[in-house]
Amino acid sequence: MEEYEDLFLAETQEYLQNITQCLLALEKDLDDEHLEAMFRAAHSLKGMAGTMGYELITDLTHEMETLLDKLRRGEIALETECVNLFLEAVDLIQLLVDNLHRQDDFRPQVSALSKKLLAWQRVAGGEKTPGTFSPQQEMEGAEKEPNGRERDIAWQKMLSAFEKETLKEALLKGEETYQVYIRLRQGSLLKSVRAYMVLKALEKEGEIVKAWPSLQALEEESFDREFFLLLVGMPRVGALKETLEGIVEIEKVEISPVKLDEDSPASVESVDGAGLEKESPGTLPGKGLSPPGHVVEKTVRVETAKLDSLVNLVGELVINRTRVLELGKMARDTALENALEQMEMITTELQNAVMTLRMVPVRQVFDRFPRMVRDLSLEKNKKVELIISGKETELDRTIVNQMGDPLVHLLRNAIDHGLEEEEERIKKGKEPLNTIYLRAQHEGSHVVITVEDDGRGIDPEAIKQKALVKKMISVREAEEMGPAEVLQLIFQSGLSTSREVTDISGRGVGMSVVKTEIEALNGTVEVESRPGWGSRFILRFPLTLAIIRTLMVQCGQEVYAIPVEAIQENLFVEPKEIRTIRQERVISLREEVLPFYFLQELFGSGSSPVQEYYPVVVVRAGNKKAGLAVDALLGQQEVVIKSLSRFVNELRGIAGATVLGDGRVTLILDIAGLLEDRRLNLGKKSVDH
Amino acid sequence: MGKKVLITDDTAFMRMTLRNVLEKNGYEVVAEAEDGFQAVEKYQELKPDLVTMDITMPNMDGITAIKKIMAEDPQAKIVVVSAMGQKALVIEALNSGAKDFIVKPFQPDRIVEALQKVGG
Incomplete structure (x- = not known):
């Protein structure tokens, strides 16, 4: 299984991200599409984790899925508390995924959270949920199992008057009665559907008069792994047996004729009654399916190493092309030059095409932020809205992968230092809600990313004083520096204008690291600020690094x-x-x-x-x-x-x-x-x- | 070469798992589909002997895909590979023409058994 681990990890990340996004969207606006998407993501996660044998992740995602199912069917309303619970679950799954080989350490947390999820599920309709997940629960309600050869059921005693009448009529027509015994394999899942397959096969050959456990119990999976059916008709016993044995996970099939005593007091007047038990599980309504027309990228997963090697090879090709072109010019052969010209065009196109392979949308990084901003703003108790635009802007993969940290830092800084309390804002005549804008856009051969807040801005005087105290500038320099110049000081190490050091930012190394990281990606960073009205960080990155x-x-x-x-x-x-x-x-x-x-x-x-x-x-x-x-x-x-x-x-x-x-x-x-x-x-x- | 199988699942992980199990057991995986659309397309193109079908998928779910494939080829042998807790959907899939089903997570021998039972 280890060989699948990378793939599992990669896909898990996507799904977790997906769930988080959906949650944040749902919190704002409850819509079915996001619920559906989230349900699917949880569902897929469960399947993957189950196959990998990550039991705790499977348990947790199962509970999430069940709860989501109830949400999407409208049995419960989504409340903030519930969103938090899901987010907590996402975090815990992340933790489990990060510690795949030490899952047991988290068992208590998982079980606590599972219980909470379960509690929410029970909110629905105020009823006990039909927990079909644990085998123990399935055992409950199952009646005593017959042993060994004593499988013949005392059907006679179980039949109702009406059933007896049906039988009697059938027998008069020359039909026969059979007992069909089915045993499923140990650990079979979705047993009710197995039972359904059996019932369907039997119905082709006759009429099912009675079942033990009852049809209802079969449908509700309240049976262990054996069940008995009483069939009346003229079945082709051999063929029926073959069909039943052909169903997966059926371990044992026995079909034996049954002799019933015919001393039953037939009550004729019930013939026009409502009919047999109508619990054919086949009548269950179909659950909501995924809505069609949902746009999904058609992609092929390729190892990045392969991609890099391709890019590299094309690079070599381009270099050699230049060389060949120069040689061609020296040869002064028109035909050769024409051919080379053609080759130049094609290789240029090839180069461009390959370069786009390295490009990925910044969405990959941006999508992390709504969650982060939400959590931080709750923590800081500052109300903030994050407005993201240009998510689909594409950039070199390396840059996108590495610009996350600097952006996190800038956003944290904005929340920590930039944002204002509601009162402060109202006093200044601003909107009560802080806004942070995160934008990406093309600008020539560059992508410009701006992080902008409408908070209190950066006070150049405070920076100047700080820089003086830390002896980063001389008094004379301080006097000569304009506000724009002073602002640039924040990118030097050792300067932090926050009054207190919090765990979010303000350790005084931040901005210089941000700058170094951005420059390592061939990018640049600038800062602008209007004290009292907000600040803006402008990051410029080249489209490609190759x-x-x-x-x-x-x-x-x-x-x-x-x-x-x-x-x-x-x-x-x-x-x-x-x-x-x-x-x-x-x-x-x-x-x-x-x-x-x-x-x-x-x-x-x-x-x-x-x-x-x-x-x-x-x-x-x-x-x-x-x-x-x-x-x-x-x-x-x-x-x-x-x-x-x-x-x-x-x-x-x-x-x-x-x-x-x-x-x-x-x-x-x-x-x-x-x-x-x-x-x-x-x-x-x-x-x- | 063994029987030709088309794998349908929206997770690359599950497709890889299935492929490995099947190939180890002598099946020839002729294609993988990520959703119902692809499954229908690939089925028409490749006429595999057997199809494994996930139910919950984007674009086109497994049930719709089963219906389309069955309409195209009533002899199609489709085995549903579903996750736990999708009872109603599995039943609908069976009613739509799927031959059998197994539940994820599955033991490798179960899927092989299912395919053997369904397609020989």
Whole structure:
């Protein structure tokens, strides 16, 4: 079974997510579709867990399912308390799933929660539920089992006058009476349906006059695994036996003729009576089926490793294509060039198609948030509405997978620091309900994600004071900084403006980590705020990580690729413009003073030759900037990132490598890493001047 | 090659479980369907000897699929693989033409037994 575990885990996550979403939707607005979807999810979970032998998950999901069934049939109304209970169950299942091999530790919790769910089920109609789940319950009500060969039932004593009459009439027609004994296999499930199959088979061959246990008991599954039927008619006994034995889980079939005494006082007047017991289980109404027309993505599950390998191979293909194209141009053969042109088009399309395989909607991450925000707002007792838009916006899978943490942090921050109490809001003339917007949208080759709240905003003065106290800035710097600049300080470690440290946020490391995480994904983050009216965090991510646009620069013998994302501008700098302050070279760019480096020196390949002017690339990562002098700018090119071996990856300042059309290997610079590097001493934003 | 089987279940997990059990027991799983629509489609296309059918599925449930398949081919041999507690639905499935049913979670030998009993 272990081989299925991954699949089980993956699907379980989806279902749990699904249930949570439905619950939150239901809490707002009770509709059948969500109930139905939730029921299906719980149901599927149960099936999977059962097959895997995860007994506790099976138990719990069974109780959920039963309760959901009652909800969707309108027997109980969904109350917040009930939603909470379901959420609790989802959490517990998550816990069980996370600890698949230590399930027993959670047995007490599961049983407590199961009881609660059961209690809710009983709310329905105020009746005891027909718990058909535990075999013990099934035993109750079953009458004493006959032993060994004493299976012949004293039918005579059990027949009603009317039944006797029916029999008598049948016998007069020359029909015969048979006792059919059925034994199901140990542990059979849905025994009532097995019994139903038997009844159906018998009805083709005759009339069922009597059953023991009663037909009703058979239908209600209040029998162990044996039952007897009295059949009258002219059955083809052999064929009947064969049919019955052909039913799954029927262990034993015996058909034997029965001789009944015919001394019964026939009461003729009852012939026009209502007829036989009408408890054919076949008349049960069908339960509500899933509504048709429900949109579901048609997808194939593929291992991500396979996908990555495909993307990688296409990357190789594209690189080689460039090379072939260059060779083709050199050959000056029109036919060849035409063919190559065609190939270029197709490979470009292939590349685009493959790239979309890596794309997944941000929904995967966003869907976690309504639940989280709900719980936090309850905990903080601040009323908040989370409005999500652009869930279907697609982004590189890696980015989507990893942007969860920073977003969680931003949302928590918003709830913890941003949101206001109702009174405070009313006083300010705002809507009483706090609103947090989470949006995703395309913007050129980027996806922009904004986390915005309409709470109290960030007070630049408070940040400034804090930064001063923590000696992150000098008094003079503080005086010179504009509000926008001050805001950027929140991304530096050691700054937290929360008055108290809560378990949600405010440990003073948060925002700098958020920034680092976002930048590790080639993304950027900015903050805007209107004190008193809210703040907005703007995250920008490239659509894909596999291919990036770079600026190729020549540096001595080497060509380096600088991601365009990290470039602010290019300029030419004359040697006289380079100044030295505290043994550091700097240049002035408009109002700013930027650290200045020769790229060649950074990578230890000697000093650059003195030139009339140096081409300089102004790079930035977060709020750090620097000017990098190179020998020549070679132009922009899209490159496919190939990661270096693990050992080389340790190199700070190198994000990866790429192979150029002519076969040369080029290093791609990691500007954020480069600017973080202590060697460069860029930790401070500015030097004193 | 053994009998050709079409597996229908909306969970990839259950499909994989079924496939493994059946293939170990000499059946040839010719296709997997994730919902009733696919099951009907695949049935028409591949004419399998046997079909396993989940009941609760999105798009088209198992019962509708059974009805459609039976209308197409009254000889179709369909075994319902249902979860616990779906009594009424299982009965409806049987009335719609399914030959037999087993209940998830199942012992591997049960599904094999069911298929043997139904399809030989």
